Amino acid sequence: MNSAPRLVILGRDGILNVYREDHVKEPHEWRTVPGALEAVARLNQDGWHVVVATNQAGIGRGMFDMASLNAVHAQMMKLLAAQGGRVDAVFFCPHAPEEHCDCRKPQPGMMHDIARRYGVDLRRVPMVGDTLRDLQAAQAAGCEPHLVLTGRAARLDEVQLARIVELVPDTRIHADLGAFADDLLHRAHPDAPDSGPGGLA
Numbered sequence: 001m002n003s004a005p006r007l008v009i010l011g012r013d014g015i016l017n018v019y020r021e022d023h024v025k026e027p028h029e030w031r032t033v034p035g036a037l038e039a040v041a042r043l044n045q046d047g048w049h050v051v052v053a054t055n056q057a058g059i060g061r062g063m064f065d066m067a068s069l070n071a072v073h074a075q076m077m078k079l080l081a082a083q084g085g086r087v088d089a090v091f092f093c094p095h096a097p098e099e100h101c102d103c104r105k106p107q108p109g110m111m112h113d114i115a116r117r118y119g120v121d122l123r124r125v126p127m128v129g130d131t132l133r134d135l136q137a138a139q140a141a142g143c144e145p146h147l148v149l150t151g152r153a154a155r156l157d158e159v160q161l162a163r164i165v166e167l168v169p170d171t172r173i174h175a176d177l178g179a180f181a182d183d184l185l186h187r188a189h190p191d192a193p194d195s196g197p198g199g200l201a
């Protein structure tokens, strides 16, 4: 038996909640990506621990504060609980890009923190994002890179997607978090009847 928990790392904006150019600053600005919270619940039910790693430069830019961020995450947890799901922890980078920290994705600092906290080998950890920056963070940390075509990735054309796969060759592409969950659960249980692999890759 492998005692290390089965872990999935998710970006937040564009993956769980609809991306907003001006940041989700208050709970009422949260809009769930359709099917995303159910996908987390399905992963939980199969024994996967779900952790969020999110860049929140709006803090560093003074657009919202920690209390607001905590309120947004309390709202996220409440909506998730209503679907029978949970996120174990939210890791976030509060820095603006010009602060050049080592936690803002594409830097792998948050993933290294997660690996330390959970005692996992990141090579076995799927990491889901909606930007090249997320995939590069996954690559730098040694995680398995997954792109969902929600959030910022929704506006990428075929050429841009091909370019991303060129830059981060192991990227798997999925329509959304539900399709990612289908794919992961199918790989974990290849003989179980389900809706089949949801990915495009």
Ligand SMILES: [Zn+2]
Pocket (backbone or CB within 6 Å): 093, 094, 095, 101, 102, 103, 104
């Ligand atoms: Zn940071």
